[in-house]
Amino acid sequence: MPTPPYGFIAEPEFTVGSVLSRTFSTLLDNPLVFFGLPGLAALPEILVTLDFSEPLAGFGLVSLFSVILNLIMQGAVAYAVCQALRGQTAPLGESLSKGLTRIIPLTISAVLSWIVILLGFIFLIVPGFTMICLLSVTIPACVVERLGPVDSINRSAELTKGYRFGIFALFLIAVLVWVLTLIGVFAVSSGWPPPLALALPGLLFKAISAVMAAIIYYDLRAVKEGVSL
Numbered sequence: 001m002p003t004p005p006y007g008f009i010a011e012p013e014f015t016v017g018s019v020l021s022r023t024f025s026t027l028l029d030n031p032l033v034f035f036g037l038p039g040l041a042a043l044p045e046i047l048v049t050l051d052f053s054e055p056l057a058g059f060g061l062v063s064l065f066s067v068i069l070n071l072i073m074q075g076a077v078a079y080a081v082c083q084a085l086r087g088q089t090a091p092l093g094e095s096l097s098k099g100l101t102r103i104i105p106l107t108i109s110a111v112l113s114w115i116v117i118l119l120g121f122i123f124l125i126v127p128g129f130t131m132i133c134l135l136s137v138t139i140p141a142c143v144v145e146r147l148g149p150v151d152s153i154n155r156s157a158e159l160t161k162g163y164r165f166g167i168f169a170l171f172l173i174a175v176l177v178w179v180l181t182l183i184g185v186f187a188v189s190s191g192w193p194p195p196l197a198l199a200l201p202g203l204l205f206k207a208i209s210a211v212m213a214a215i216i217y218y219d220l221r222a223v224k225e226g227v228s229l
Contacts, residue, residue, distance in 0.1 A: 014219045016166050020173065023212045026084050033080045033092050038206035041069040046199050071106045071139075074210045075099030078140040081214035102142060108149035109138050116153075132171065133164035140217035159220040170212055178205040 027034045045066040076099030083090035090098075099106070113135045121128030134157050141159070142152035160167060182201040221227040 014163055014166060014216075014223050016169050016173075019170055019212060019215050019219060022215055023208060026081060026211050026215065027207060029084060030080065030089055033090060033095055034077060034207050034211055035203065036092055037073040037076050037080075037095065038070075038203050038210065041066060041073040041206070042199060042203060044069070046196070068103070068107065070206070071110055072096065072099040072103055073206070074139045074213070075102050075106050075143045077207075077210040078143040078214045078217070081140075081211055082144060082218070085215075085218060098143065102146070105142050105147070105149050105152065106139060109142050109152045112149055112153060113138055129168060130164065133167040134160055136160060136167050136171070136213055137217035137220065140214045144217070159217065159224060163220060163223075167216060170216065171209075174205060174208050174212060177208060178202075181205075 045063055076095040079098040080090040080095040083095075113131075116135065117128055117131045120131040135153060136156065137159055138152045138156040141147055141155040142149070145152075145155065147155055178201050181204050182198070185197050185200050218227075
């Protein structure tokens with residue numbers, strides 16, 4: 001049985017209900033980290049789009065910077081969730097440093113994943129969604145097990161095998177939460193700048209999906225490898 005880099009509490013079985021329940025409880029237990037990290041990643045792009053005098057000035061460069069920040073954020077969240085499942089709290093700075101130290105393999109893993117997903121959608125819609133589920137725990141694997149890009153992708157494919165329908169259901173629920181939040185925000189945000197109105201639903205979706213991916217990763221390790229505290 002593989003030895004984990006450190007112990008953590010995980011469920012002995014993988015269920016959609018369990019992942020959902022612990023995703024939201026984890027978010028609420030440490031909102032500063034789990035909402036603060038996505039907020040920091042989105043802040044540069046929001047500030048640029050709010051500049052109505054030159055709305056497109058530097059937008060491409062800032063968008064690229066936001067993508068990199070988003071990868072750091074996802075890596076940091078994976079670490080922070082691990083600490084939360086161990087009954088510990090990871091400070092914002094500590095979590096950021098963990099994501100930052102893995103930025104190169106995280107970036108390469110993300111680029112390879114995007115290529116695979118794009119090819120899946122080019123050929124057929126179903127393979128595209130299958131690839132999203134297959135690659136869903138690439139970032140947690142890269143951060144927690146400190147794997148290289150290709151090994152992280154292979155690890156995600158290995159762990160998600162046999163559980164991709166449930167992962168797809170969780171992905172749909174996260175999208176549904178985003179849609180409902182978007183509708184709610186636009187219903188009450190008359191007069192808000194559009195970038196600001198879009199920011200809240202986007203922030204919530206990023207927070208939910210990042211925490212959910214980490215919990216899926218830990219539960220799949222518990223089911224397949226018996227890894228637990």
